Amino acid sequence: GQQVMQIPQYQHVQEGEDFTTYCNSSTTLSNIQWYKQRPGGHPVFLIQLVKSGEVKKQKRLTFQFGEAKKNSSLHITATQTTDVGTYFCAARGRSGNTGKLIFGQGTTLQVKP
Amino acid sequence: DTEVTQTPKHLVMGMTNKKSLKCEQHMGHRAMYWYKQKAKKPPELMFVYSYEKLSINESVPSRFSPECPNSSLLNLHLHALQPEDSALYLCASNKGRRSDTGELFFGEGSRLTVL
Numbered sequence: 001g002q003q004v005m006q007i008p009q010y011q012h013v014q015e016g017e018d019f020t021t022y023c024n025s026s027t028t029l030s031n032i033q034w035y036k037q038r039p040g041g042h043p044v045f046l047i048q049l050v051k052s053g054e055v056k057k058q059k060r061l062t063f064q065f066g067e068a069k070k071n072s073s074l075h076i077t078a079t080q081t082t083d084v085g086t087y088f089c090a091a092r093g094r095s096g097n098t099g100k101l102i103f104g105q106g107t108t109l110q111v112k113p
Numbered sequence: 114d115t116e117v118t119q120t121p122k123h124l125v126m127g128m129t130n131k132k133s134l135k136c137e138q139h140m141g142h143r144a145m146y147w148y149k150q151k152a153k154k155p156p157e158l159m160f161v162y163s164y165e166k167l168s169i170n171e172s173v174p175s176r177f178s179p180e181c182p183n184s185s186l187l188n189l190h191l192h193a194l195q196p197e198d199s200a201l202y203l204c205a206s207n208k209g210r211r212s213d214t215g216e217l218f219f220g221e222g223s224r225l226t227v228l
Contacts, residue, residue, distance in 0.1 A: 041221070042203060042220065043217075043219050044219070045218070048215065048216060088155055088156075100169060101158070101217060102158070103155035105155055
């Protein structure tokens, strides 16, 4: 079945440092979504990328979708303690089964003040 | 605040009990989902309902029985569960049209403990 690999599993940074998490798939993806889950919370949608090579920004967050639509990244500039949580990528395969959104393993970000 | 409401927030049950988890949304979404999430793991898809019909069952054991009474409600009936079924059960919804690949709206989850 389709799998989405996400690295690193954990990242500890000093407040103000940058952070990046990566997602990779062996198959071409129709789109990729990113979610954030705060400790004790539920996943909250951040963004969806659809086009090859797409780059989107949300304040200090930059999301990229690879040219081959097989990888994606989330970069946070100058982390803050409010960025703490687990970031998941999630993807559907090119087969177009819109029901089956598969999550990567997640990257848990800790920010030291 | 989430627009997907799940009850109860916490549930403790014995292995012989029968209980149900409930989920409700009033966004007019036509696809609803059950995910299971263990600690420090990603959400794992269990079931998908599309237009009130079960469209995906990810080989979930029969002790979990989903039900979609109408387009706003989704239930998960639990019977004869095992301790390893203890987890956070997340309900989610989205528009569900075939062309729609939009975001999932998650509820806050029901944290289940099986003794």
